[in-house]
Amino acid sequence: MALATTTDAVRAWTEGWALSRGAAEPVPQPWGVTIDIGLPKAVTRHVLFDSYASDEATVRKLLRADSAPGTWIKFVEPPEAVAPWLADGWEYDTPGHLMTLALTPGQSAPDVPAGYTRRSWTRGGLTRVLVLAADGSLGVRGQVAVTGRTAVVDQVETNAAHRRRGLGTLVMRTLQACAAQQGAEDCVLGATDEGRALYTTLGWQRRSPLTGIFRP
Incomplete structure (x- = not known):
């Protein structure tokens, strides 16, 4: 590792x-x-x-x-x-x-729930992901920066009107898949207390305050 x-x-x-x-x-x-x-x-x-x-x-x-x-x-x-x-x-x-996750090689992004669309783009090692509602409003966003064997997930934010619909899990797994596809083996992030609860359910481990x- x-x-x-x-x-x-x-x-x-x-x-x-x-x-x-x-x-x-x-x-x-x-x-x-x-x-x-x-x-x-x-x-x-x-x-x-x-x-x-x-x-x-x-x-x-x-x-x-x-x-x-x-x-x-x-x-x-x-x-x-x-x-x-x-x-x-x-x-x-x-x-x-400070939390970390060992990535699974070859993992793919999950399907998007009905009524939402996913958009993403990569420039200079930074991938941004948006999940939009049917009316075009933002459901959730996040980004991942790949620097070789490691990647950093950052600025994950779910619109309050779209919480508790699995969108946080969707964007996290999408970012993790993007990082793995670019050759990263491990992910790191800085989490709030609220974010830590979600990331723990996805297999992330707390390394330090x-x-x-x-x-x-």
Whole structure:
């Protein structure tokens, strides 16, 4: 398995996430990576690997060195690991979970339920999938970024008016099939609590917590 350790998983996640969001290539740092995003509310993202979130000197130095508005920091640790050193002006993002799935070679996308249509396109290693209702409104969307042997599922969102109809499962299995067909062997994603419940039923495994902080 390519993602033998949590560090392998978080490295794969940062690479695929950067491709998915159209961000810069992750720049290696002694404690993890830095990703330039360039949006007003998300200028730069730092991701700490291993146990660096529990290292007081590393966390304090990073909080002092880059405290500009739009700075984000992600830790593969629970919130309490960084809480003792959180400086004024930083806020918590929604808690998350780093999850992985070993892909099945040759798997195919499932059929679409009656009354819906599926559209997809791939550009530069990023595949987007839309499932539309009969009136053309969005039922569910999602995307997957393939970076070699690993892929990152991202931005999966179901329209509230179309929930509990199996569309989340449909788009996830479609994205997984797309990744496998492009040669990926493992998938990674960052899940919310709500998303984690769905992904677990599909065979995904939780590897670690994901804690984010940011400067608004």
